Each structure stands twice: as C-alpha cells, then as structure tokens.
Amino acid sequence: xxxxxxxxxxxKSFGPTQIIAGVNLAIEAGTRQALIGPNGAGKSTLxxxxxxxxxxxxxxxxxxxxxxxxLRPYEINRRGLSRSFQVTNxxxxxxxxxxxxxxxxxxxxxxxxFWHFVDGLPEVGERAATVLEQLNLxxxxxxxxxxxxxxxxxALEIGITIAGGADVILLDExxxxxxxxxxxxxxxxxxxxxxxxxxxxxxxxxxxxFDLADKIAVLVYGRIIAHDRPAAIRASxxxxxxxxxxxxxxxx
Amino acid sequence: MSAPVPSVTPRVRVRESGxxxxxxxxxxWVAAAVVLIALxxxxxxxxxxxxxxxxxxAVVFALSYNxxxxxxxxxxxxxxxxxxxxxxxxxxxLNLVGQGAFYxxxxxxxxxxxxxxxxxxxxxxxxxxxxxGTVFAMISLGIGELIHSSSLILTKFFGGEEGIxxxxxxxxxxxxxxxxxxxxxxxxxxxxxxxxxxxxYAYSRTPMGRIANAVxxxxxxxxxxxxxxxxARYVSFCAAGLFAGLAGGLxxxxxxxxxxxxxxxxxxxxxxxxxxxxxxxxxxxxxLGAIAFTFLQSMLSDYTRIWLLYLGILFLATxxxxxxxxxxxxxxxxxxxxxxxxxxLVAPYAVAGMLALAAAVGIIGxxxxxQFTVSGEAGRVTKRLFWVSVPVYAVWPWLVLxxxxxxxxLGLRRAAPRAAAAFNEAGGPAGRP
Numbered sequence: 001x002x003x004x005x006x007x008x009x010x011x012k013s014f015g016p017t018q019i020i021a022g023v024n025l026a027i028e029a030g031t032r033q034a035l036i037g038p039n040g041a042g043k044s045t046l047x048x049x050x051x052x053x054x055x056x057x058x059x060x061x062x063x064x065x066x067x068x069x070x071l072r073p074y075e076i077n078r079r080g081l082s083r084s085f086q087v088t089n090x091x092x093x094x095x096x097x098x099x100x101x102x103x104x105x106x107x108x109x110x111x112x113x114f115w116h117f118v119d120g121l122p123e124v125g126e127r128a129a130t131v132l133e134q135l136n137l138x139x140x141x142x143x144x145x146x147x148x149x150x151x152x153x154x155a156l157e158i159g160i161t162i163a164g165g166a167d168v169i170l171l172d173e174x175x176x177x178x179x180x181x182x183x184x185x186x187x188x189x190x191x192x193x194x195x196x197x198x199x200x201x202x203x204x205x206x207x208x209x210f211d212l213a214d215k216i217a218v219l220v221y222g223r224i225i226a227h228d229r230p231a232a233i234r235a236s237x238x239x240x241x242x243x244x245x246x247x248x249x250x251x252x
Numbered sequence: 253m254s255a256p257v258p259s260v261t262p263r264v265r266v267r268e269s270g271x272x273x274x275x276x277x278x279x280x281w282v283a284a285a286v287v288l289i290a291l292x293x294x295x296x297x298x299x300x301x302x303x304x305x306x307x308x309x310a311v312v313f314a315l316s317y318n319x320x321x322x323x324x325x326x327x328x329x330x331x332x333x334x335x336x337x338x339x340x341x342x343x344x345x346l347n348l349v350g351q352g353a354f355y356x357x358x359x360x361x362x363x364x365x366x367x368x369x370x371x372x373x374x375x376x377x378x379x380x381x382x383x384x385g386t387v388f389a390m391i392s393l394g395i396g397e398l399i400h401s402s403s404l405i406l407t408k409f410f411g412g413e414e415g416i417x418x419x420x421x422x423x424x425x426x427x428x429x430x431x432x433x434x435x436x437x438x439x440x441x442x443x444x445x446x447x448x449x450x451x452x453y454a455y456s457r458t459p460m461g462r463i464a465n466a467v468x469x470x471x472x473x474x475x476x477x478x479x480x481x482x483x484a485r486y487v488s489f490c491a492a493g494l495f496a497g498l499a500g501g502l503x504x505x506x507x508x509x510x511x512x513x514x515x516x517x518x519x520x521x522x523x524x525x526x527x528x529x530x531x532x533x534x535x536x537x538x539x540l541g542a543i544a545f546t547f548l549q550s551m552l553s554d555y556t557r558i559w560l561l562y563l564g565i566l567f568l569a570t571x572x573x574x575x576x577x578x579x580x581x582x583x584x585x586x587x588x589x590x591x592x593x594x595x596x597l598v599a600p601y602a603v604a605g606m607l608a609l610a611a612a613v614g615i616i617g618x619x620x621x622x623q624f625t626v627s628g629e630a631g632r633v634t635k636r637l638f639w640v641s642v643p644v645y646a647v648w649p650w651l652v653l654x655x656x657x658x659x660x661x662l663g664l665r666r667a668a669p670r671a672a673a674a675f676n677e678a679g680g681p682a683g684r685p
Contacts, residue, residue, distance in 0.1 A: 051476065073475040083476055091469040094462075102466040105459045106478030112487055114460040121459075164477055 002065040004029040004168050004198035005050060005081075010059035012042075012049055012222075019045045021222035022059075027215075029064070029167075032199040034213035036206075038242075041219045043202045044086060047172050050200075051083045052076040063168065078106065082166035086173045086202070088153045090160060092146030096137055099145050099156060100128040103163035128163065134193060135159045151182045155189065162193045169194050171201045175208055187212060210234070218242070281450065288442040292435050301434045307546045308441035309502045312448045314526040314538035314545075316495030321524075322532035323456055324488035325468030326381070327389045330396025331496055331523050333376070334369040336515030337399070338497025340409060341368030342504035343418040350422035357426035362444050362501035369497015370490055377489035382482055384471060396517050403512045415511030418504065431505070441502050448495055453535055455491060464488045525563065529570050531577025540578040558623050562616070588678035600674040604667040611660025613638065617653035 003026040012020035019042045027033045035043050048054040050061055052073040060069045068076050091099050101118065104127045110116060118124065132138050135155045140148060145156055154174065162169060174190060175183040187208055190199070203209050209216060210230050217227040220242045226233060233239055275282060292301055313335055320326040342365040349356045356364070380391040403410035410416070420431045431437055455461050463484050467474045471481035504510060513519065522545070530541020545563070552559035574581055588594050617637055624635045624644050634641045642649045 053472075072480065073472075074478050074480050077476055077478045085473075089470060089473045089476075091466050091473065093469050094465055098462065098465075102462055102474070103477045105463065110459040112460045112463065112479075112483065114455055114458040114487070114491075116459060117454070117457050118459055118462055119457065160473070160477065 001029065003027055003062070004031075004064060005200065006060075006062040006065075007046075007050070008060040008062070010046075010049060010061065011057045012045055012054065013057050019222055020049065020056075023219075023222070023224055025217060025224055025227065027198060027200060029198050030196065031214045032194070032212055033201065034209045034216045035200060035202045035219060036204075036209060036216060037219035042222045043219055044172060046219065047083065047170055047200075047202060051081065051170060077164070077166065080166045081168040081170070082161045082164055083170035084157045084161040084172055084174060086176060088150075088157050090145045090153060090156055093144055095142050096145050096148065096156060097128055097132060097141045100131050100159055100163050101125070103160040104128055104131075104165075107164040107166075131159045131163045135189070151178060151185075154178065154182075154186065158186075158189060158193065166197075168198045169200070171199065171203075173202055173204060175203065175205055183208060284449075285446060288446060291442075292438050298434060301438050303546065303550050305434065305438055305441050305506050306550065307543050308438075308445040309499050309506060310523075310526060310542035310546045311539050312445050312502065313496055313499035313523050314530065314542035315449060315452050315535075316492045316499060317523045317527045318532055318535075318538045319452060319455070319464075319488055319492040319495065321527060322534075322537070323461065323468065324464045324485060324492070325384060326392075326485060326489065327385075327524075328392040328520070329389060329517065329524070330392040330394075330399075330520050331492070332515050332517075332519035333396055333399045334373050334493040334496035335500040335503070335519065335523075336510065337372040337500070338365035338367075338369035338493075339500030339504045339510045339514055340416060341365060341497075342501035343416050343508070343510050344409075346418040346420060346423060346504060346508075347416075349424070350419055355424060357429075358420050358423045358431050358505060359426055359429060359440055361420075361423075361505055362440075362498050365501020365504060366494050366498035369500060370494040372497070373490045373493020377486050377493065381485035381489050384467075384481070384485065388485075393517075396515070396520050399515050400512065400517065403515055410512060410515075411510075413512070415509050415513075417509045420505055420508055437506055440505060444498065444502055448498055449539070452491075452495060456535055460484075460487055525567050529567060529577055531579030531581075533576050534579035534583060537577050537579035540582075544578065556620065556623075557627075558619060561619065585675075585679070587680075588675070591678065593678040596678050597671075597674055600667070600671040604664060604671040607660050607663040607667050609660070610656050611664060614653045614655070614657025614660055617642075618650070618657060621650065621653070 005025075005027045007023050007025045010020055010023045011018070023046065035046065037043050045054070049056050052068070052071050052075070055070060060067055062068065063076065063079055063081055066079065068079065068081075071079075091102060094102065101124055104124055105111070105118075108121070108124055108127070110121065110124065129138075132141060135158070137148075137152060137155060137159070140152065145153065148156060154177075158171065158174060161171065171190065175186050178186060183205060190201075190212065199212075201209075201212070203212075213230055215228065216230055216233045218225050218233065218239050225242055226236050226239050228236070291304060295301070295304065313331075316334075317328070317331050320328050320331065342361050345356065345364045346358070346361055348354065376395050380388060380395060383391075404412060420437075425431075429436055429440075431440065463474065463479050464487075466477075467479065467481045467484040474481055474484065500510075500514070503514065526541040526545040527538040528541065529545060530539065531537030548563060548566070549559070552562060556562070570577060576584070585594065585597075588597065620635065620637055621642070621644055633643060633645055635644050636642075637649075
C-alpha cells in the first residue's frame with residue numbers, strides 16, 4: 001500500500017545550521033501518527049517541509065505516492081493535505097463562520113469565482129455549519145474570530161484545517177497551552193474529525209500522544225531514532241535515554 | 253412591545269417572498285436609485301450639478317480604491333495611475349469617434365475607461381502584487397512616479413503640460429442624448445456610479461471577494477486552505493483597476509480634458525484620503541468619504557487658500573480619533589439606535605459639539621490670519637473672517653481667537669469623556685432603564 005506521506009532522505013539547513021539531517025519516514029494511510037522529540041529537535045521544521053512552507057535542502061517528499069517536493073503550500077493543500085499551526089493562525093477579522101467558509105471554498109470547486117454569491121451556495125454553507133457544530137462554536141458563529149477565547153481559537157484552528165475535507169491532516173501541538181479539561185475536549189474533537197483519515201501530530205503532552213497515536217516517531221537532532229507502536233516506544237531504552245528522560249512541558 | 257428582550261437573540265432573518273421580500277432585501281438600492289434620479293430636480297443650480305458630477309466620479313474611484321485597501325489589504329500610493337490611464341484612453345477614443353473613425357455612443361465611453369484601467373492593472377499588477385505590505389506600497393509609489401514622469405515624455409499620449417482635450421458633443425448621440433447639458437452628464441454619471449457600486453458590492457460577496465478578505469487577514473493561512481495569495485491579490489488588483497478606469501472614463505466625459513494631474517501622486521493621495529476618511533472597514537465608507545471630501549474640496553477652495561491644510565487636518569483627526577472613519581462613527585451608534593436611546597446622546601453631543609466648534613473657529617481663524625500676514629497682501633489690513641471684517645494687525649482679534657481655541661479645547665477635554673460615557677450607557681446591554 002502506498003504510504004500517505006513519505007519522506008526520503010530529507011535534509012534541511014538554515015544557513016550553516018542543519019536542522020533536519022536525513023529523515024526517512026513512511027506514514028501509512030489511515031493511521032494516527034505522532035511525532036515527538038525534545039525541544040529543537042526539528043518537529044515543526046519537518047511539518048514545514050512536508051506542507052511546503054519551507055523548501056527542502058535535499059531529498060524528496062511524497063504525498064500518496066506523488067512527488068510534492070518544491071510545490072507551494074496551496075498546491076500541496078489542493079492535493080489533499082491540510083495542517084494546523086502551533087501558534088493560532090486564523091483569519092482574525094472574519095467571522096467564525098466566514099473562517100470555515102473560506103476553508104471549504106476551494107475543495108467545493110468555487111476557486112476564485114466572482115460569478116457566484118457565497119450566500120447562494122447551499123453546500124458551502126452546510127459544510128461550514130456542520131464543522132461549526134462539531135467544534136461546538138455554533139453560538140459564536142457571527143463573532144469575529146479574533147475575539148474568541150484561546151481554547152475556542154484553537155478549536156477553530158482545527159476546524160479550518162479539517163473543513164476542506166483533506167484526507168491527510170497535520171496538527172502542530174493542538175493542545176499546547178490548554179488546561180487539562182480543554183485538552184481532553186480537544187483530543188475528543190481530534191478523534192472525531194480525523195476518523196478514517198491519516199493524522200500526523202506533533203505533541204508534547206505524552207498523555208495525549210499515548211492516548212491517540214497508533215504509531216510514534218521520535219525525532220532527535222534532526223534524525224528519526226525510533227518509529228514504532230506506542231508500547232514498543234515506551235519500552236525502548238534509546239527513547240528513554242534520548243527523550244523521555246528530558247524534562248517535559250516546556251514549549252518547543 | 254413590552255416583553256423583555258432575551259440577552260442573546262438568535263439572529264433569524266425573516267425573508268418574505270414576492271415583491272415585499274424583494275424590496276426588503278434591496279430597499280437600500282431602490283432608495284439610492286430614487287435619490288439619484290431625484291437629486292437634480294431638487295438641487296438645480298449649475299454649481300450643484302457640477303459638484304454632484306464630481307462626487308459621482310469620486311465615489312466610484314474611492315470604492316475601487318477600497319477593493320484594494322479595505323477588502324484586499326493592499327495600501328497603494330499609485331491608484332490614480334489606473335484612473336488616469338483609463339481616462340486618457342477614453343478621451344483618445346472620444347476623439348477618434350468624433351473624427352468618425354468608428355461608432356461608439358458617449359454613454360458607453362466609460363467602458364473604454366474601464367477596459368483601459370483593467371489592462372493597465374493587469375500589466376502593472378502582474379509584478380506589484382507578488383508581495384503585500386510595505387513592498388507593495390513602495391512598488392505602487394514607484395509605478396505612480398514612473399507614469400507621472402513618463403507623461404511629460406510620451407506627449408503624444410498624455411498631451412504634455414496641456415493634456416488631451418475632447419468634445420463629447422461631437423460623438424453621435426444615442427436615444428437623443430447629446431450631452432450638451434450638465435444634467436444629461438449627471439444622469440450618465442449617476443447611472444454608471446450606481447451600476448459600478450452594485451457590481452463592487454456584489455464582488456465583495458463572491459467567493460473571490462471573501463478570499464480577498466482572507467488573504468488580507470492572513471495570507472499564510474489562505475495558502476494552506478488552497479489559495480495562492482499572489483493570485484488572489486492580482487485578481488483584486490485587476491478589479492480595482494477596472495473600476496478606477498471606469499471612474500477615469502466618467503471623468504473624461506464630464507471634463508472633456510485629462511492632464512498629467514490625473515495620474516499624479518496628489519490624485520493618488522486624494523483617493524486614499526477619501527477612502528480613509530469615509531472608513532475602509534465598511535463597504536459604504538468610501539462613498540461617504542468621497543462625498544465629504546469632494547464637498548469640502550469644492551466649497552472650501554472658494555473660501556480659503558489653505559483648504560488643503562484643512563483636509564490634511566481632517567485626515568489626521570480621522571486617523572487619530574476615528575480610525576474607522578465616518579462609516580465607523582455611524583455604525584458605532586447602531587446599538588443605541590436599536591435600543592431606542594439615541595435621543596439621550598443629543599445633549600452631551602451638543603455640548604461637546606459647541607466646544608469643538610469654538611475650538612475650530614479659534615484655530616481656523618488663527619491659521620487664516622497667519623496665512624494672511626505671511627502671504628503679505630500689499631496695502632490690505634483687514635480680512636473677511638467668518639463673515640466679519642477683521643483688522644489683521646490689531647492685537648484683539650488674535651487674542652479672541654486664541655481664547656476661543658484654548659477655551660474650546662480645554663472645555664472639550666472635560667466634555668468629551670462625558671459624551672463617551674453617555675455613548676457607552678446608551679449603547680450598553682438592555683435592562684437598565
């Protein structure tokens with residue numbers, strides 16, 4: 001079976017600093033994959049390489065078997081990959097509903113149309129309303145996204161990511177900065193909205209990781225040192241030494 | 253209705269069907285059309301009609317600017333380029349039509365302007381919209397300067413210092429419209445301004461219009477939901493150029509002359525001021541701004557030589573005290589109006605208004621006296637100021653004006669917080685009587 005995402009010998013340097021030093025990683029379609037590692041290991045950089053935010057210095061990135069190395073973020077998104085951000089990245093002056101509507105327009109084929117009225121597209125409105133319902137934000141529908149509470153903005157961040165219906169979802173620290181209760185709610189939401197999809201997730205909260213993930217990859221100093229099922233990762237001496245011994249909880 | 257209003261009212265818009273529903277949904281447009289048709293019947297003087305023509309052109313131009321700035325987040329210092337190039341193309345076509353080169357009714361000439369604006373925007377936008385923010389602003393400034401300076405070189409097209417003149421009455425009339433009177437021109441401008449406004453409003457409600465907003469708010473995120481920020485900006489830029497060119501075409505019909513001034517940085521600056529004073533955050537803001545700006549421009553310049561200074565002060569005051577513009581001030585009062593408590597604002601606003609007026613009279617008077625003494629008109633020692641002859645070289649007028657300025661300003665400092673408190677109370681949540 002073709003992996004959903006495949007990294008082949010990927011390197012990334014910023015100037016003289018090498019961040020990613022030869023990553024090979026194949027992520028099976030339909031799995032929930034967690035990516036863990038100490039601060040500065042290059043987890044977010046790896047996300048930025050997969051999603052086209054930064055170009056790779058060397059190597060290849062494949063999405064569902066197709067080479068996407070060097071493509072722009074919007075070209076990669078149109079091929080069915082969507083991501084969220086570690087720092088909330090929404091459309092602050094648009095209403096919550098409008099945020100979601102903008103996220104579904106391309107997928108539903110309206111592209112840059114100036115010959116349709118957005119209010120006259122029932123399937124667009126319904127899809128946005130469905131996501132709004134899933135996020136539990138229906139009561140905040142017409143509020144500018146910038147004035148939502150932090151947890152609500154994080155939920156909207158996930159909503160924008162999944163609204164377009166991409167089948168490969170990358171979430172960058174979806175529960176960072178959240179209280180215990182909020183994080184639990186978020187895990188539920190993630191489980192619900194990514195059912196049947198490929199999920200790749202950077203996460204610091206080990207509770208969340210072992211709760212959600214089918215497989216875990218451990219990134220240390222730009223290299224994958226282990227990639228296995230959660231039980232095996234928990235038992236691995238290498239991982240214990242390289243990662244789990246390091247104090248947790250600080251933001252990456 | 254005496255029933256208590258629940259604190260969170262679900263917004264359900266009742267949509268009636270049939271004619272009543274249509275009027276309910278499009279009432280603003282119907283009212284605008286009626287006003288546009290009726291205006292020349294009420295304001296019949298030549299001056300009034302000519303000012304209204306100017307306003308109509310300015311409205312289209314300012315709205316087109318807001319497609320860039322308010323909706324697309326692109327701060328341009330060279331938008332007059334597209335207005336001017338559209339206008340020049342229109343006037344050249346008008347001259348060709350006058351010579352009998354081909355047939356085109358004058359009523360359709362603005363379309364030539366629109367095409368000219370679109371083509372130039374498609375050309376210059378192809379590289380200037382690659383980046384947003386400061387880079388875009390600087391490139392727009394550069395293009396503005398480039399076109400303005402080349403207008404003195406390419407004299408065949410721009411007509412050098414004299415510009416290019418045309419004659420709308422030489423073109424073949426359509427349906428008896430020969431455009432020999434200002435009123436006929438008024439209806440032409442009003443019709444096109446109406447159509448352009450409807451189209452620009454419609455544009456803002458299309459997928460493209462929303463994506464322009466999304467790219468304005470967060471270009472990076474827009475890329476991660478499938479949209480190229482460059483292409484989104486480019487489409488907005490072309491739309492803005494098209495409507496600016498249409499305004500330029502209307503200008504060509506109205507004034508029958510285009511000069512280097514029309515593509516100058518001053519003209520680009522004016523449209524920025526109009527949009528900003530009106531309020532770039534609201535679709536109808538630039539309409540208010542264009543009307544206010546044109547009114548002040550045409551009225552003030554009759555009374556004072558330093559009218560540009562006053563427009564500058566108005567702009568500064570808007571940026572500092574009402575960044576959402578005239579439209580923002582209006583919209584701000586909607587909660588109070590809905591709650592039926594607008595009347596409570598009359599007294600505090602009147603007090604603040606009187607004090608502001610006193611301060612304004614003082615400051616304007618001082619500026620006018622200063623201007624008079626500096627420009628030193630030979631032999632004259634009195635100046636008409638607010639319908640009064642004032643001896644400029646006496647001490648008392650200066651003292652009186654300074655007292656007004658200082659007293660008004662000090663009073664306003666005390667009255668303004670009270671007006672703000674009254675505003676907060678009137679617009680606050682329902683419940684307390």
